[in-house]
Amino acid sequence: DQQVKQNSPSLSVQEGRISILNCDYTNSMFDYFLWYKKYPAEGPTFLISISSIKDKNEDGRFTVFLNKSAKHLSLHIVPSQPGDSAVYFCAASAGAQGGSEKLVFGKGTKLTVNP
Amino acid sequence: KAGVTQTPRYLIKTRGQQVTLSCSPISGHRSVSWYQQTPGQGLQFLFEYFSETQRNKGNFPGRFSGRQFSNSRSEMNVSTLELGDSALYLCASSLAGGVYEQYFGPGTRLTVT
Numbered sequence: 667d668q669q670v671k672q673n674s675p676s677l678s679v680q681e682g683r684i685s686i687l688n689c690d691y692t693n694s695m696f697d698y699f700l701w702y703k704k705y706p707a708e709g710p711t712f713l714i715s716i717s718s719i720k721d722k723n724e725d726g727r728f729t730v731f732l733n734k735s736a737k738h739l740s741l742h743i744v745p746s747q748p749g750d751s752a753v754y755f756c757a758a759s760a761g762a763q764g765g766s767e768k769l770v771f772g773k774g775t776k777l778t779v780n781p
Numbered sequence: 782k783a784g785v786t787q788t789p790r791y792l793i794k795t796r797g798q799q800v801t802l803s804c805s806p807i808s809g810h811r812s813v814s815w816y817q818q819t820p821g822q823g824l825q826f827l828f829e830y831f832s833e834t835q836r837n838k839g840n841f842p843g844r845f846s847g848r849q850f851s852n853s854r855s856e857m858n859v860s861t862l863e864l865g866d867s868a869l870y871l872c873a874s875s876l877a878g879g880v881y882e883q884y885f886g887p888g889t890r891l892t893v894t
Contacts, residue, residue, distance in 0.1 A: 708887050709871050709884075709887050755823070773822070774823060
């Protein structure tokens, strides 16, 4: 059973518009959520995170929203740039002080930003 | 500061063989975690080593094993390779483990034929 789901394998947007990547989770024990970005031939790089005590976290062009009642989070990128084209992974953790074994990843969404 | 390095970057093996992958963490990092990435399953946690001890383990068969040396470098071994072991193997290092600050290497692409 997949605990973290990214239901859109791919997303295409125009440069300058908003990109919205979605992530759903099933485990109500998850209390810390992260987004990673991955370019081809590179490892994932940390992008932004949010704790379950918040419903929004912003970092420059990137904002993550968390809806705990719906077990849903989303990553907004505004404005989108061609360099944002990558695979985005949503990850969740139960017990943020815990070890890596509690980090569960979604399967990723490939974002393409067209010039 | 140098990033996480993984060797080799690409590897082709035959079913039944074994393979050893290497990961050098960022200097000063004591935790190394390994992940398997496949198109069907995404990123899955294999195990974490901290100060030469396996601290956590994911849901993988015993054919997958690892170790960590006193300099924090880590190796991952897969014995009796199966076609389904073809994947990108990523390692990530962090200062003390946990989910906050993991830095990933570029991965080793393993192909089993």
